[in-house]
Amino acid sequence: MQKLYFLGGGNMCQAIVSGLIKTPRFDITVIESHADKRQYLQDAYGVAVAESLPSLHAEDVLLLAVKPQDMAQALSDARSNGALILSIAAGLDTQTLAAMAGNERVIRIMPNTPAQVGLGVAGLYAPAHIAQSDKDIATQIMQSVGAVHWLDVETQMHAITGVSGSGPAYVFYLLEALAQAAQQQGFDVETARELSLATFKGAVTLAEQSGLPFAQLQQNVTSKGGTTFAAISALEAAQVAQGIEQGVAACVARSEEMQQQLSQA
């Protein structure tokens, strides 16, 4: 079985591992510096764990899952020996990663946390010199936890970070806002949570199954002069759509800024 090493055993590593272990295609070892997390990874997912990365072989795969700011240190004495490197770190481009790892065989991935429940979406980018067989391995790993989108140019990594990489946080923000509003209308915490979740789930499933444009679906709820019309008018007055647009733009700008800083470090 092909060996797959995760460097960093935190949230995103665990989300991917939980999907991967359902199809025993890889022999997984997680390298994690915290002893309590190593114990948890072993108990919860049944994977092998280690404190430091062994010397790798060309047929191995190394998935980098430490924070971008910790990457240089984490790779400082890694011996990847031509192994395929997959990085999920935000704001670290393939050229910088290749220099840090001393290995040009690098593919970038921008996943998201719904991978934990098999409903992730990941953007992938590989430079032109990467073999199709290496791209297939990256596809296979990410398809085990959700949908996969290959990007044509590396700069699109910033955009996909702004939309789907960080996107679940925006959805949780909106869920929290709806639940808070429900409480203000007199519902208890538990009922507010249930109503908010069921509304999001139902609306997303309806949008998916109907295939209709989102604007059309919104209009279908909105009777002229009715209750939804009043709500949407208030949302527009508060410029909620513009706020979301600005949030995505700020995320993209931060990704670009991180790339600038980390490539010079």
Ligand SMILES: NC(=O)C1=CN([C@@H]2O[C@H](COP(=O)(O)OP(=O)(O)OC[C@H]3O[C@@H](n4cnc5c(N)ncnc54)[C@H](O)[C@@H]3O)[C@@H](O)[C@H]2O)C=CC1
């Ligand atoms: N959390 C998210 O929603 C997403 C995260 N990412 C990227 O995934 C990467 C990991 O993020 P999270 O899992 O959220 O972070 P995390 O902080 O939960 O996990 C990082 C883990 O790496 C370990 N670590 C640090 N240095 C190490 C070393 N030298 N050797 C071994 N282990 C070491 C830490 O102890 C920690 O458990 C980041 O680069 C982030 O940009 C990408 C997309 C989404």
Ligand SMILES: O=C(O)[C@@H]1CCC=N1
């Ligand atoms: O907030 C972050 O930097 C990471 C990257 C995308 C989602 N979380």
